[in-house]
Amino acid sequence: MQVGETSKFYRPDNQAAPSRRNRVLGGRGGGRGGGKIRRLALPGPGSCAIIKFTWGGGVEEIKPQYRPEWDKKTSGERESRAVNRMGREEEYLMDLTERTLSSETVYQGKIVTLLVDQAELPNGMQAKREVVLHPGGVAILPLDRDGNVTLVQQYRYPFHQLLLELPAGKLDEGEDHRVAAARELSEETGLEAGELTYLGCILASPGFCTEKLHMYLARDLSRAQSHPDDDEFLNIVTMPFEELVQKVMDGTLEDAKTVATVLKTKVLLNL
Numbered sequence: 058m059q060v061g062e063t064s065k066f067y068r069p070d071n072q073a074a075p076s077r078r079n080r081v082l083g084g085r086g087g088g089r090g091g092g093k094i095r096r097l098a099l100p101g102p103g104s105c106a107i108i109k110f111t112w113g114g115g116v117e118e119i120k121p122q123y124r125p126e127w128d129k130k131t132s133g134e135r136e137s138r139a140v141n142r143m144g145r146e147e148e149y150l151m152d153l154t155e156r157t158l159s160s161e162t163v164y165q166g167k168i169v170t171l172l173v174d175q176a177e178l179p180n181g182m183q184a185k186r187e188v189v190l191h192p193g194g195v196a197i198l199p200l201d202r203d204g205n206v207t208l209v210q211q212y213r214y215p216f217h218q219l220l221l222e223l224p225a226g227k228l229d230e231g232e233d234h235r236v237a238a239a240r241e242l243s244e245e246t247g248l249e250a251g252e253l254t255y256l257g258c259i260l261a262s263p264g265f266c267t268e269k270l271h272m273y274l275a276r277d278l279s280r281a282q283s284h285p286d287d288d289e290f291l292n293i294v295t296m297p298f299e300e301l302v303q304k305v306m307d308g309t310l311e312d313a314k315t316v317a318t319v320l321k322t323k324v325l326l327n328l
Contacts, residue, residue, distance in 0.1 A: 153179050155186070168192070168227060169266075191261075191268035195238040196225040196314040198322050199248050199275040206301050207246050207278075208315075210292040221294060221304075222312045223319075225270075234258075234271040242275055244284055245291060251277030256321040261313065272318040274325065298328060 155176045164171040170190040178184055199207045206223075213220050226241035228234060235253060242248050256272040304310040305319050322328070 151179060155179070155184075158183065187265055189266040189268075191266055192228045192230065193234070193267075193269045193271070194225060194227040194261075194314075195234050195241055195271045195273065196223045196318050197238050197242045197250075197253075197273045197275050198223050198318045199242060199246060199250065199278055200298060200322070201276075201278050204298050205295050206298050207248060208294045208296070208301070209245050210294050211290065220312050221310055221315075223315045225314055235273070238271070238273040238275070243281060245289075246293060247281045247284075248275070248278050249281050250275035251279070254325070256318060256325065259314070259317050270314050272314070272321060274318075274322050298322075302328075 155178055157174050157176055159175045161173050162170060163173050168191070172188040172190065174186045174188055176184055176186045201207075208221055209224055210219055210221050212218070224242050224245040226237065226244070228237050235255070238253055239250065242250060252275070254274040254276070256274055258269050258271045261268040261270050301310070301319055302323055305316050310316065310319075
């Protein structure tokens with residue numbers, strides 16, 4: 058599938074596949090407002106809600122229900138809760154919290170720590186969760202007065218591939234991310250920024266990793282001497298911001314932190 062290509066996965070004449078806890082109770086409706094009706098299991102013994110969805114993806118109607126026969130399908134802890142919790146609107150949606158029961162450190166590395174946890178799921182069952190602890194990092198987009206961006210090209214061993222990226226790096230222990238952004242920019246490119254604009258943060262891979270990556274726009278640049286880490290080998294690449302945006306949009310540039318920072322900058326500066 059090419060970048061920009063659109064595939065339609067849902068059409069009004071499709072029927073949803075039924076499941077044990079999420080059954081389709083109704084069929085097609087008419088027009089844009091017509092949609093499927095589903096029963097959603099909720100926390101609390103016997104609790105559920107009937108939800109009607111519009112074809113646009115919105116919720117048209119929510120009707121709480123109470124099914125005492127569902128009590129036997131819940132865990133003992135859930136049966137100790139109030140039987141009918143449907144009186145308050147904020148409890149119509151399921152509590153998705155997973156509670157840590159135990160945690161074991163199986164690897165302690167230079168950058169990451171790997172935990173294997175046992176967690177209780179919302180339905181009372183248990184599951185194993187592998188968690189990578191990461192100190193977090195920063196990515197910096199250095200934009201000069203002529204509209205050019207300084208990037209780095211480096212070999213990424215996990216993919217065995219050369220990647221074009223924005224200057225970036227991990228936080229040192231206890232380090233403020235703004236300080237880290239200025240440090241990494243100087244180390245990798247030899248640039249110093251008179252102005253750093255915070256663009257927010259992204260969760261790099263929240264399914265298993267705690268890394269939070271902070272993004273900065275660097276302007277009012279001056280040139281100094283780069284000093285990368287001993288195990289870091291980089292090529293410096295400069296290109297117009299418009300060309301960089303094009304590489305993001307056509308899929309040539311795949312690095313996630315660079316994609317997010319470029320698009321945030323484009324929106325912020327209306328470029």
